[in-house]
Amino acid sequence: MKKTAVIVAAGSGIRMGSELPKQFHEMNGKPVLWHSIKAFTDAYDDIEVVVVLPATFLDLGAGLSLEFPAHVVRTTSGGASRFESVRNGLELVDDDSLVLVHDAARCLVTPALVQRCVEAATSLGNAIPAIESNDSLRVIIGDRNEQISREWVRLIQTPQVFKADILKRAFQQDYEPSFTDEATVAENLGVTIHLVPGERENLKITTPADLAVAELLLKKRNG
Ligand code: C5P
Numbered sequence: 001m002k003k004t005a006v007i008v009a010a011g012s013g014i015r016m017g018s019e020l021p022k023q024f025h026e027m028n029g030k031p032v033l034w035h036s037i038k039a040f041t042d043a044y045d046d047i048e049v050v051v052v053l054p055a056t057f058l059d060l061g062a063g064l065s066l067e068f069p070a071h072v073v074r075t076t077s078g079g080a081s082r083f084e085s086v087r088n089g090l091e092l093v094d095d096d097s098l099v100l101v102h103d104a105a106r107c108l109v110t111p112a113l114v115q116r117c118v119e120a121a122t123s124l125g126n127a128i129p130a131i132e133s134n135d136s137l138r139v140i141i142g143d144r145n146e147q148i149s150r151e152w153v154r155l156i157q158t159p160q161v162f163k164a165d166i167l168k169r170a171f172q173q174d175y176e177p178s179f180t181d182e183a184t185v186a187e188n189l190g191v192t193i194h195l196v197p198g199e200r201e202n203l204k205i206t207t208p209a210d211l212a213v214a215e216l217l218l219k220k221r222n223g
Contacts, residue, residue, distance in 0.1 A: 002097040003118060004048045005040040005159065006089035009033050009061065009104030010078020012054065015206050022205050023104040024060060027215050028222070032205060034064055035107035035218070040100065040159075041068060043111035044118075048097075051104075052078040052089040083179050087171045095165040098122065101182045102159040105205045108214055108221075113199050114159055120196045121161035128161070128183050129198030130154035156181060157198040166191060 013022035023033040053061035065073040078085030120127035160182040
């Protein structure tokens with residue numbers, strides 16, 4: 001089945017405390033976004049990639065995508081929310097494709113994880129990566145809080161893989177605050193979501209500390 005990755009990189013990265021959005025920060029000589037794209041092109045020779053960029057950084061993003069063959073990487077601009085950015089990216093995806101939606105900020109994603117998600121989604125219709133929590137957990141109930149078993153909880157990552165026609169239909173819904181990822185949007189249409197094992201190193205760069213950790217992990221990976 002045809003595979004198209006939609007890599008959303010249109011956030012402003014306010015929590016990084018810098019003018020330059022986090023997806024353009026350099027990590028081991030290449031921008032965070034470059035590392036994300038590379039994991040997908042390494043996973044499959046025949047994959048297509050749609051990169052969703054901030055309207056104000058279209059030139060920078062387009063220059064970066066030139067490092068990949070033109071028929072592989074296309075770019076479009078994002079919106080004010082992640083939901084809008086994904087919706088814009090999906091417009092460039094064919095209905096008969098498998099679509100792999102990924103946060104550019106998770107630049108340590110591995111080709112093996114991409115393949116695991118695609119293989120599961122090919123047979124089950126969708127697959128999203130999840131890991132267990134290492135921390136103890138509590139839920140807030142009004143002015144109280146209560147312990148919740150770690151066994152009941154999973155931390156959700158990307159890439160989230162779906163049959164494109166289903167995800168495109170799901171993204172025609174009006175935005176709701178509960179729509180934090182593709183799974184929540186599809187689930188609202190009644191789709192059953194399938195979990196596959198994620199990877200602890202597939203962290204989302206949010207703060208300068210995350211960038212430092214990601215850089216160290218990448219250096220270790222590259223020997
Ligand atoms: O802000 P957060 O870290 O949750 O963003 C997750 C991913 O979604 C990032 O890669 C970010 O660039 C992207 N995003 C986007 N458009 C927005 C907001 C976030 O593409 N308006």
